[in-house]
Amino acid sequence: MPEERVKKLLSLLEKAYPDAALVLQYKNPLELLFATILAAQCTDERVNKVTEVLFKKYKSAKDYATAGQDVFEQEIHSTGFYKNKARNIIACGKELVERFGGRVPDTMEDLVTLPGVGRKTASVLMGNVFGKPAMAVDTHVFRVSHRLELAKANDPDKVEQELCKIIPREKWTRSCLVLGTHGRHTCVARKPHCNVCVVEKLCNSPDKIFPA
Structure with a gap:
């Protein structure tokens, strides 16, 4: 991967999204931890609706540790895979x-x-609460990395390794x-908005489409 191409891609994207930030809403590390667990196979927007209520009731690790499994399942039901998530979050609290x-x-x-x-x-x-460089590969980062040929692996952890090799640590x-x-906004899974993409000219993805 040519270093100049990587620098150009990131520079264009950084200028296009100067306010890029997590969509998940949180006030402290504990809230972000459990919001991120809930976000697995669920949209961040849906998680935010659930945690808006959840975080008013559960404020400490002990609160989660002592939560009832059945009640907690109902409280997070709409995020999907709620049984596993409830089990993990309660165990994590403990x-x-x-x-x-x-x-x-x-x-x-x-x-x-x-x-x-x-x-x-x-x-x-x-990366977001402890100020330590980290590369969190979610479904969006995974998809964009492949389309822009920044990574080839099919495993998110391996994509993380690939990205960390070509992107300076301080920029992770x-x-x-x-x-x-x-x-989220342009290089979406279905029908990406290539006509308004700031890096379209640097992209060779077979997924590229343009309005007729």
Whole structure:
């Protein structure tokens, strides 16, 4: 991957999305942790509607640790896969209380030991609340990275590795946000808006389409 092409792509995207940020709403690491777990196979917009109510009731790791499984399932039902999510979040709350004094750890090594937390969720936290460079590969970042030929792997964790090799460490978090925002608004899964894409001339994706 030519370094100049990567720099050009990121520069154009950063200018196009100067306000790129997480869509998930949160006030602290605990809220972002559980919002991100809920966001698996669910839209961030739907999660925000659920957490608007949820975060008023559950304010500490202990609150989640002592939540009733059945009640919690109903509270997060609309996010999908609610049984697994409820089980993981309650178990995660217990782990936070027992192992970390109720606080969310700030290292990748500790975060990925928590129930329901993979590298993507851990990276979201690392980059957005702990100020540590991280590349969180969600479905949008994954899609855009492939279309722009920044990555080839079919596994998100491997795509993360590919991106980290070609993007300067200090730009990991920011690049992730602009790639994700581009995927949400322009490089959408079906019928991407190539006619208004700022990097269209640098894109060779077979998915490219233009209005008739």
